[in-house]
Amino acid sequence: MTADITIEQAGTWPTYQLTLTRSGNPVPLAGATAVLSAFHARYSGWEIRRSLEVDDPTAGTLLCEFFAADTVHPGIYNIRLGITWGDGSSTTLPASGYFQMDIGPAPEAEDVLPEPLRVYERSGSTLVLLAVIDAYEAIEWTRRWRSPGSWQAVIPRYATGADALQEGRFISLPRQGDHLIGIIESMEIQLTDEGEVSESWTVTGRSLGAILQNRICLHGVSTGTGYDEQLAVAGETAMRHYVDVNAINPTDAIRQISGLSLAAYDQGRGTTVEVRARFQGLPDVLESCALQSGLGWSVDYDFDAGGFTFDAQVGTDRTTSILLSPRLGNCLIAGYRACLSDAPTTAIVAGQGEEAARTIQTVGTATGWGRREEYVDARDCATTDELTARGEEVLAEKEEITLLEVEYISTPMYRYRTDFDIGDIISVEYPGVCSMQARIVSVTETYPDGTIVLGLGKEWPDLISLLRKANKTQERT
Incomplete structure (x- = not known):
């Protein structure tokens, strides 16, 4: 069946005109109001409501305009029109069945050509440009939320500018108006699968935060x-x-x-x-x-x-505005790991004092089978607040690991670094496994193919909520 309306995902439709007739004559619309209601044919909860404008009451014409925010979720929608007449009575059209609207997939994002690498030498507080390298084979750059990121580049040994590569110097990758900047920490020439010396350098390092490591x-x-x-x-x-x-x-x-x-x-x-x-x-x-x-x-x-x-x-809570899911066509699942292991749920934190006089603070409220205790020696903590903070920190470091990695697919629906970025809390679905509201704690960008993989948090306060979709019959009995 051909849809009555076809709209591009996250797109708009030119103002749509609907003419109501009865027995071939226009339906008078003086004093009437109309509302369009569209419901996704497969996923409950996705709906569009839009008031219609009476264009010409004597000609029976209505106008409807869709906005990009209405059309972010693709698929078939069933549409009905609700009309309230001037005397207070109402009518639903069509009388049976539905009109249909197809929100199609968005066009693929245009390829962004990778920019050349830059190599710098530090002079005091200034980075001095030494070389530009535009012939690199591959770059993988990982940004991290709470620690220095890391990067690796494969660069032909005889490429223009490659002779400027040297441990301790700096490298930058310009993209989308800013720079990824790191320190060159190691350079290596590896053997090929045939046992021959490679014609490329494998250059690795970390982001600028690594200067604090010293x-x-x-x-x-x-x-x-x-x-x-x-x-x-x-x-x-x-x-x-x-x-x-x-x-x-x-x-x-x-x-x-x-x-x-x-x-x-x-x-x-x-x-x-x-x-x-x-x-x-x-x-x-x-x-x-x-x-x-x-x-x-x-x-x-x-x-x-x-x-x-x-x-x-500081990140932004975008859980109500950003949803990544394979069923929306905006991501692929790159990895999922949930591990309980010996993760403690309760910290027994021992502070200052000796023997029976030693201060003990319990952090965590789990009971029974769900209570897994961990002893924490915190003699350096003098107050109850300090002991509590230390216990929370230990529980955060050792708690149940829930890590989801998704490969982001660029669509007009959401734009990386425009609509969301590292540190933000977003909603993510792994159909049939779990749904998460979690912080983006790492982002790996790979060039020149432009792949972007998001790592979503595993510990408090990164993991805001986790709802597992898998059947848990045993828990319900």
């Missing part, structure tokens, strides 16, 4: 309690403090990372944290702040002003 938290270790405490402060404030005193303005000036600064303003973002630092690696402490607060962090470079900037990142 600092441990030494601030305050020789004064007071010996701990650098950030208690009951916003996650962003704590992160900025630890970066400032250990990498930007440390007591010992030789520890300073020249050219690195904090973002201009502390916006106090993220929930409050309880963190005590002493000899941990700086990125580990930042991850602890991130786990408690829900924030991410990054180090970026400003090509206009020069200089490296640390900033906390």
Whole structure:
């Protein structure tokens, strides 16, 4: 059966005109109002409601305009018109059956040509361009929400500019108006399947956040309690403090990372944290702040002003506006893992004191078969809030793993980095297995083919909700 209306997914339809007649004569519409109701023929809950405009009451004509937001979900819709007459009576058209509308798949996104790689040398706080490489074979770049990302590039050894590649230098991949920037950490020439020396370099490294990997938290270790405490402060404030005193303005000036600064303003973002630092690696402490607060962090470079900037990142809850699912044609399932293992549900956190006088704090409310206890030695924590925060952090690190990876398919429905990005919380479906509202904790971009794989979170506060669709007969009995 041919649909009465065909519309492109996430598209619009030129104003549609409907003429009502009875026995060949126009139906008078003076004083009448009309509403179009469209229901997806397969998936309940997807519907479109649009008021119709009376175009010419004497000619019996109605006008209807669809918007892009109406047509994001593809498929066949059954349509009925509800007309309320001037005297208050109503009519439904057609009297039996339905009109039909077909929202077709969106056109494939145009291919975006990969941009050349850039190789830079650092001079103080400035990156100086050394070479442009436009003949790379492949690049895989993974961004991460709470830790430095990683990248790998395969580059012909004799490509123009390849001789500028060197450990410790910087590399950037411009795309869509900004840059992915990383540090070259290793270069390798591998053997081919035939045992011959490859004609390509395999170059790997991490994103700019890796510069913080070279600092441990030494601030305050020789004064007071010996701990650098950030208690009951916003996650962003704590992160900025630890970066400032250990990498930007440390007591010992030789520890300073020249050219690195904090973002201009502390916006106090993220929930409050309880963190005590002493000899941990700086990125580990930042991850602890991130786990408690829900924030991410990054180090970026400003090509206009020069200089490296640390900033906390906050995601946006887009669960009501972004839904990725194979049945919508906007993603493919790349991997799914759910593992209970020995994940604790209750933390028994032991604080300060000796023997019977030692402070014990229980974190978690699970009971019976669902209660799996974990002992946490937290002698460095002095208050109940600190003990609770430490217990929550341990449960977050060790809880049940639920990780879903999806290969995003570009459509006009949602645009990566325009409608959603790393750190955002979105809705995702794995038909027949689970539906999730989870944070995007990693994004892997592969060039030149443009593949984008999203990794959706596994731990609190990344996993907002998880509804498993699989049959659980045993649980219901």
